[in-house]
Amino acid sequence: MALGLSASPPAVLLLLSLLGLAAAGKLLVVWVDGSPWFSMREGLNMLQQKGHEVVVVVPEVSLHVKPSENFVMKTYPVPFTQEEMDNAIKAYFNITFEDGSFFERFFKTVEASKRFTDFCVSSCEQLLRNKELIRYLEESKFDAILTDPFMPCGVILAEYLSLPSIYFLREMPCGLDFEATQCPNPPSYVPRSLSGLTDRMTFFQRVKNLLFDTPNLFLCNFVFDPFSKLASEFLQREVTVQNLFRKGSVWLLRMEFVLDYPRPLMPNIIPIGGANCAHKELPQSNVV
Numbered sequence: 127m128a129l130g131l132s133a134s135p136p137a138v139l140l141l142l143s144l145l146g147l148a149a150a151g152k153l154l155v156v157w158v159d160g161s162p163w164f165s166m167r168e169g170l171n172m173l174q175q176k177g178h179e180v181v182v183v184v185p186e187v188s189l190h191v192k193p194s195e196n197f198v199m200k201t202y203p204v205p206f207t208q209e210e211m212d213n214a215i216k217a218y219f220n221i222t223f224e225d226g227s228f229f230e231r232f233f234k235t236v237e238a239s240k241r242f243t244d245f246c247v248s249s250c251e252q253l254l255r256n257k258e259l260i261r262y263l264e265e266s267k268f269d270a271i272l273t274d275p276f277m278p279c280g281v282i283l284a285e286y287l288s289l290p291s292i293y294f295l296r297e298m299p300c301g302l303d304f305e306a307t308q309c310p311n312p313p314s315y316v317p318r319s320l321s322g323l324t325d326r327m328t329f330f331q332r333v334k335n336l337l338f339d340t341p342n343l344f345l346c347n348f349v350f351d352p353f354s355k356l357a358s359e360f361l362q363r364e365v366t367v368q369n370l371f372r373k374g375s376v377w378l379l380r381m382e383f384v385l386d387y388p389r390p391l392m393p394n395i396i397p398i399g400g401a402n403c404a405h406k407e408l409p410q411s412n413v414v
Contacts, residue, residue, distance in 0.1 A: 150177040151269040154287075155197070156280030157183060157249070158273060158294060160215070163190045165380060166272070166294055171196045181266065183259070185249045187211055202256045204249050211245055218242040239299075239349055247352045250279035254360045263287060275374065278350070278367045282357045285365075290375040297379070298371075300346035301339075303395075306371035310390040313339065317387060325387040 153173060158166050170180050171194075180197035185204040189212070193199050218238040253259065264287065271289045273280025275298065284291035297303060299319075304311035317323040318338035323331055346368075354366040375394065382399020391397070 150179065152179045152266065153181070154263065154266070154268040154271045154283075154289065155180060155182040156271060156273045156283055157185065157188075157253075157277060158280075159184070159189045159191055161190075162274055162294060162296070162380065167194075181268070183253065183263075185252070189215065200259060200262070202253050202259055204252050206245060206248065214238075214242050214245050236345065236348070239345075243349050243352065246277045246279075247356065250277070250282070250353065250356055253279055254282065254356060270375075275371055278353050278357075278370065281367060281370045281374075282353070282360060285357075285370055285373065286361060291373065293374045293377045295377070295379060296381065299349065302346060302368060302371060303377065303379075306368070306374065307377060307392045307395060309392045309395065316389050 153170075155166070155170065170182070174180055174196040181200060182191065182197050183200045183202070184191045186201045187204050187206060187208050191199070218241070263283070268287065268289055270292055271280055271284045271287070272292045272294060273284070274295050275281050275293045276295060281291065283289075295303070298306075301311050301318075303309070304316075313336040314327065314332045315325060317325060317327075318335050321335055321338045323335055327335060350367045354368075357365050357367055357370065377392075377395045379395060379397050380399060381397050383397065385399065
């Protein structure tokens with residue numbers, strides 16, 4: 127069986143149901159860049175073919191998002207260059223492939239996360255302070271918002287515009303996707319990031335896995351506190367992005383249990399690992 131968006135994956139069917147089957151809907155997409163964009167772009171193309179209107183909001187400096195006849199693209203200026211952002215992205219993701227002890231990789235992750243977060247916060251700040259663009263979003267009367275909560279600017283806008291939010295992601299740092307969806311996340315079963323463990327652990331490995339959660343107590347506050355400050359100023363009330371994550375209507379996880387370790391899922395979490403695969407017809411062969 128061929129995997130691909132042309133096979134009507136759950137992501138597209140779910141988006142269509144949320145936008146309404148009786149009439150064309152309006153979907154707002156807030157900055158989803160990098161490799162996730164390639165998967166999302168195919169889904170957006172299908173939505174446009176079904177008659178839905180798609181508006182993509184993206185900074186002028188982006189990795190892969192380019193104009194297309196299948197969606198309306200709205201850009202806003204940011205105070206950094208393409209080269210600066212590319213270097214920050216490479217430094218952040220190269221850590222995944224580096225060797226070293228847990229503590230060496232952890233501190234490198236913290237340093238790279240801070241640099242990457244500075245770019246994301248700056249971009250989000252420019253978007254939320256762009257009065258002309260915000261006015262356009264208010265007047266456009268969207269039906270739903272599609273975003274990657276890893277960069278929570280779309281999460282903040284969903285709250286401001288009172289829109290149902292659809293999250294399109296691989297995973298959240300510090301297990302925030304588990305926390306936001308109240309999904310079970312037992313350390314005896316679900317291996318933590320950077321632990322090098324599998325879903326089958328001895329007693330001492332489970333203890334080790336539990337200890338790997340300790341840095342998460344302050345790491346995610348460090349990463350998301352600037353966004354919480356932005357959200358509080360923009361929404362004019364005290365909020366945290368961790369609380370805003372809980373309002374996600376649907377979580378579309380780009381994972382597949384054929385490749386990923388099994389984990390508990392809540393009813394509004396849908397694995398869409400097949401959406402990452404390009405559609406390709408299997409060759410016909412004669413069976414003797």
